[in-house]
């Protein structure tokens with residue numbers, strides 16, 4: 001017997017879940033969101049590690065569906081930190097009166113589709129059973145931490161934290177011997193923030209990263225008024241650019257002289273944002289030579305700051321192109337390695353073998369004694385949040401088994417075989433890899449809202465991705481992905497950080513604007529690629 005019956009159940013109360021809940025409630029559905037966390041925020045609830053902050057400008061990360069909601073919040077700076085972002089999402093939840101329909105501290109463990117009733121039976125870790133027509137997953141692209149990587153890591157005598165499970169209470173690192181595993185966007189933020197405070201910092205580096213210096217001015221009333229005055233322009237433009245940022249690629253590499261290219265690269269670099277990556281030259285993703293020239297531009301900038309040849313060797317990438325991994329923004333990150341209390345430890349050829357009571361042991365037997373280990377080791381991106389739930393579609397098929405065989409979706413909005421399960425932040429849609437996440441999530445949640453409206457207006461109750469529609473989208477996605485240099489590298493972008501995960505470029509690389517058009521065209525054509533009944 002179900003504890004509760006709903007029209008729609010939303011998993012997650014982060015950026016996507018909050019907006020989805022709001023929209024579905026506005027169209028009159030009995031809808032409720034569930035979240036493992038004790039508060040709203042999703043990514044911005046969990047990632048409370050030292051130095052966590054935006055790499056998107058705050059004013060473009062906001063929702064753009066409601067001018068009052070947008071203008072009612074003022075940011076303190078261009079790239080604010082986690083606490084302020086979490087505060088903003090609480091402001092959103094309160095402004096839209098969402099809390100009364102969110103159940104916190106509750107994990108969805110299982111969801112089973114009943115082919116006789118066309119409804120989902122969802123169970124929680126509290127033993128509740130919910131019967132719902134629509135199951136909508138707003139679980140985040142980067143929310144399933146790669147936390148238990150080493151055998152017997154629980155034997156470690158000190159504290160061991162994954163960055164996305166950082167405790168709410170203050171962690172005292174002062175004077176301690178701290179090891180950080182990982183130097184992706186997260187690791188870089190942690191390392192540059194704690195270097196000053198800790199006694200001794202060892203950074204275990206396997207793959208170097210291209211990182212760009214962040215310019216992060218604080219905002220006074222003038223700046224706040226400036227960006228708020230651009231609301232209409234942002235609302236109109238962000239969904240149409242290649243990456244959902246306010247800037248876009250403009251000139252083709254081949255159309256500029258070498259001097260003009262250099263000027264463009266310098267201008268983008270000086271912006272102190274992700275502009276060099278997302279608005280310099282689109283050819284960095286498709287043309288090996290352009291990729292190499294822009295990569296060399298960044299390497300030179302890094303060399304000039306590092307100077308020491310050994311540090312350059314360890315910290316500057318040479319075997320993959322700039323932008324084919326997520327580009328982190330940093331603040332004096334490279335200079336951290338000039339400090340006496342910071343030691344980079346190369347683990348590419350001498351990998352971490354295990355974690356023991358005293359610290360980290362490398363393959364050659366070297367023991368690094370530590371008091372605290374910080375795992376900035378990333379996520380099972382795109383799929384992990386859902387494969388960690390036991391989701392059963394038609395005929396009892398398991399999403400976990402399906403996605404361990406082959407990761408397929410229709411536009412990241414549905415998966416064939418899972419009727420009335422609508423998804424956000426899953427593979428084959430634009431995502432954090434190449435998109436300002438709120439732009440992508442607004443598109444996806446709005447499409448889902450409209451699809452459900454359409455069903456109800458037409459007296460239908462079930463929507464399902466067809467096999468043919470899904471095959472066509474996967475083929476289109478793969479064609480673009482195979483041409484993109486991202487497909488030639490290894491990182492969470494292609495799932496290579498998760499043992500056994502089928503390799504596929506996870507994010508749609510055709511651009512946010514093109515994706516939006518494709519999803520709107522499918523809807524306008526009577527939900528082409530979907531079966532409605």
Ligand code: NA7
Nearest residue numbers: 142181182183184185186187206207326376377378432492
């Ligand atoms: P990332 O970008 O996946 O980075 C994870 C880091 O952890 C990366 O440097 C990995 O090295 C390293 N790692 C993982 N496992 C190991 C082991 N066993 N040994 C050594 N090093 C290891 O995750 P982030 O959290 O930084 O960023 C994820 C996204 O969040 C980011 O792209 C933004 O969109 C926000 P590797 O590169 O695999 O050699």
